[in-house]
Amino acid sequence: MLDFNLTLQTNTILLRPLVLEDLKSFKALTTDKSMWIYFTSDLSNSPELQTWVETAVNEHQKKIRLPFTVIDKVSDQIVGATSFLNISFKDKRVEIGATWIAKDYQGKGVNDQIKFLMLEYCFDVLAFERVEFKTDVLNVPARKALLRIGASEEGILRSHTLMTNNRRRDTIYYSILKSEWVEVKKQKQKER
Numbered sequence: 001m002l003d004f005n006l007t008l009q010t011n012t013i014l015l016r017p018l019v020l021e022d023l024k025s026f027k028a029l030t031t032d033k034s035m036w037i038y039f040t041s042d043l044s045n046s047p048e049l050q051t052w053v054e055t056a057v058n059e060h061q062k063k064i065r066l067p068f069t070v071i072d073k074v075s076d077q078i079v080g081a082t083s084f085l086n087i088s089f090k091d092k093r094v095e096i097g098a099t100w101i102a103k104d105y106q107g108k109g110v111n112d113q114i115k116f117l118m119l120e121y122c123f124d125v126l127a128f129e130r131v132e133f134k135t136d137v138l139n140v141p142a143r144k145a146l147l148r149i150g151a152s153e154e155g156i157l158r159s160h161t162l163m164t165n166n167r168r169r170d171t172i173y174y175s176i177l178k179s180e181w182v183e184v185k186k187q188k189q190k191e192r
Contacts, residue, residue, distance in 0.1 A: 029102040095131070
């Protein structure tokens with residue numbers, strides 16, 4: 001069973017449950033409107049950010065989502081957020097998503113560390129069969145990152161999600177299966 005008070009960490013990254021008090025730190029990190037082109041909410045908009053945080057906390061309390069705040073342990077600074085979503089214990093599957101990383105920390109391996117910690121928990125602790133990811137088909141950096149961590153592209157759902165500015169997103173799905181995890185994990189450990 002998923003521990004909804006879970007914390008995960010490497011030597012440099014800590015994931016701990018997101019709390020309302022994180023809103024102030026998030027505000028300082030989310031002001032760049034260009035960060036939200038491929039995200040389902042424009043978190044540079046303060047009321048939208050507040051709603052996003054309140055929704056994450058509410059869904060956490062209901063135990064339907066486990067949102068994490070991402071902390072850089074070296075600087076002791078909040079640098080982003082991520083979540084376990086669409087959890088199905090019956091089907092032994094979960095989605096990792098709603099991930100964003102502050103501009104200054106993008107391209108520095110933070111996302112890979114986040115995903116590895118979460119995947120390791122899903123497969124090695126929960127013994128889940130499937131971890132899935134989805135992103136905007138136009139989000140080439142996210143798609144490359146998912147392939148880099150060992151996820152397989154599955155397909156595109158057309159006109160799947162309403163984005164900011166009333167754009168309809170084509171959503172592309174990726175996954176890693178339990179049977180693939182051993183090889184993915186081995187490859188990631190070699191890269192460390």
